[in-house]
Amino acid sequence: MNALSCKLCSFWSSSIGKKTVVALTGIVLLLFLPGHLIGNLLFFLGPDSINAYGIFLHELGHGAVIWIARFTLLACLIAHVVATIQLVRQNKAARETQYACKATVTATRSSRLMIWSGLTILFFIIFHILHYTVRIAYDFDGPAFQTMLDGHQTLNIHQMMLVGFSNGPVTIFYIIAITCLCSHLSHGVSSVFQTLGLRTEKSASAITAFGNLYAFAIWAGFLSMPIAILFFGVGK
Template identity: 40%
Template sequence: MNNLGGFLLSTVGRKILMALSGVVLVLFVLGHMLGNLQIFLGPEVINAYAYKLHHELPTAALWAVRFILLGTIALHLWAAVSLTLDNRRARPEQYASKKAVQASYASRTMRMSGIILLAFIFFHIAHFTVRSVPGMEYDKVPAEGEKVLLQEIKVPLLKEGKPVIKDGEPVMTFNVNDMMISGFKVWWVSAFYIIANGLLCLHLTHGVSSMFQTLGLSNSNWRIRLDRIALVYGWVVFLGFASIPAATFANFLKADPTGGLASTHATITSVSGQ
């Protein structure tokens, strides 16, 4: 056990930990992107997807996934920071500067992009998960003139255009479609998301390539191919994520003006007078 701990704390061990945590994060990013892209299939599809994630998975499993992801990010960050500090202590500044000239732009900006992406993750969680960003309450005003918060509006869960009925009542779900669209209607939010995903593209382009090399999956014959795979993956992720705020700001994606209130089955939690 002590030998394993010593190995994981060694330079090689930390590189492997960073690569393995990178694999988990790369797969999560791909899955998260594919899930979010369902917004282009319409409110019924994206709302049903969100409902399945939050209601058909056991609560314990959902929180376990969240804690694993947070732990993976923390492990990835720790390995990256500790390896960077070791490199600075071991190499003269002049040597590092000469090597940086030969490195790619993506590799030279890994630390900077990583720091900004960490800040973006916190903002993203506050924006769409906790929904507590000041001034981003996604207000809606129904026909009755009663102020409500979009995150408290629920709409019927639909399947093939018809409400899903359970125990004689329509199943209600959170209106993820309108939440996303309302959030991206704010220009600086859309701009921040697009810029952050551009940095994510750079980070992935170098990170995925390094991941293959660290795990021993890259050799002289496959190096160029794997670098191209990493480049394509980074651009696919960028275009996939950036397309949502871009399409929203261009009015290609539009929310229901009533936020789902037109449905006879919609339920509203009033916040008037609060």
């Protein structure tokens, strides 16, 4: 084993190393969400806007960019989850010391909430990728979901969203999962600053406010589409 891999191994096996991995991969995932949301909000501008955006994403860099983004997101998600699970195990082992004072009990409660919201999000992401990327639920690759745009046949993402969110149970699941996502994000933003040593007594309340604002914007934005479609028939 060379010196670099030795250093990487001892970084990964330390608690601070894993926390840093959780924070850095968390930042990548936090940056992805506003981008994904802005793209999805094109739904409200009509079929041509969101379908053209789909073509743009799939053709960017001759189709390479979307795959690089997918692999980066997947790698970050796996590292984020694995490092978190290992941290939880380490914390469990040190539980006796954790219950020694009230402050750590509060911290444990909040981390428990992070674990459960995190697991719901993980389940949601698997479901969501099967739903919209792999498209196993409906015949999204069939003729009913193809449309013409600038003389080219393309996937009708607008129609996919209409059909997907006209299903009550699926939409309710999206609403629950996105609400868990928000609880996770509001805590997550503060944790990132804390782990990277950027949260001071002075900046703590501004960071908490920023985390809440960010989480609320993501929550309202992502919920606007399923709610508009299922409850108000928007786009139909």
